[in-house]
């Protein structure tokens with residue numbers, strides 16, 4: 001497949017540390033993923049009361065399939081896999097990594113309902129963080145990604161970040177106290193930008209950008225799927241340290257049994273495990289999972 005990112009996109013990427021691929025997947029894939037999220041939440045998209053059906057999970061209480069930032073504990077649904085294994089999505093990540101030999105993350109989805117005066121537990125004002133420990137320099141290159149499943153206005157609780165911060169990070173870190181928060185920056189002097197988008201936009205960001213999702217002050221829920229890719233760890237699998245061999249084994253098991261890989265909160269109801277069927281993978285999907293070699 002020829003490149004998905006144009007020279008202009010790559011220049012934008014260098015400058016801003018993020019890039020948007022439009023129409024990354026067909027509309028029917030978006031619809032299927034949206035339906036999967038509502039089914040998983042046992043909620044009717046057209047009944048606003050249902051958006052708040054579950055109490056959001058808190059740090060101390062893992063008894064809900066959704067958190068107050070809208071993280072939905074669905075990982076292995078066919079609809080999520082259709083987006084992961086869509087060639088254009090893979091090509092976009094290949095353009096950035098400059099190799100097509102990638103594995104895909106087995107990540108979850110997001111449904112962030114609008115703030116509502118009667119639902120104070122859902123009044124999440126947004127968050128900004130890094131998923132990497134920024135004390136451990138040099139920080140290896142890595143990217144993250146989010147697929148917009150519906151049109152998302154800039155007040156709808158969607159993706160937000162500090163554009164260009166990947167280039168500023170080293171200098172900025174030197175101005176900070178040695179005991180700064182390594183997972184979330186002090187925002188003094190920094191500008192967080194909400195990135196509105198259309199259904200089908202795939203936004204890929206450099207993992208050094210502080211990022212998160214925003215305050216949903218609109219009238220509609222925000223819906224998204226997280227997808228990232230990273231170089232396949234399959235070379236000489238037998239000689240890999242046990243930890244990495246485990247990780248391939250865990251990935252395959254998670255896909256087969258319809259569970260999250262370790263480290264994710266997971267769904268206390270085990271809805272996917274109990275009610276789902278194992279997603280069918282194309283040859284590309286198998287390579288992206290790791291069951292087929294590149």
Ligand SMILES: O=C(O)CCC(=O)C(=O)O
Pocket residue numbers: 110131144146158159160211212213224226
């Ligand atoms: O919801 C979003 O778009 C941001 C997700 C996020 O913060 C993350 O994946 O680490």
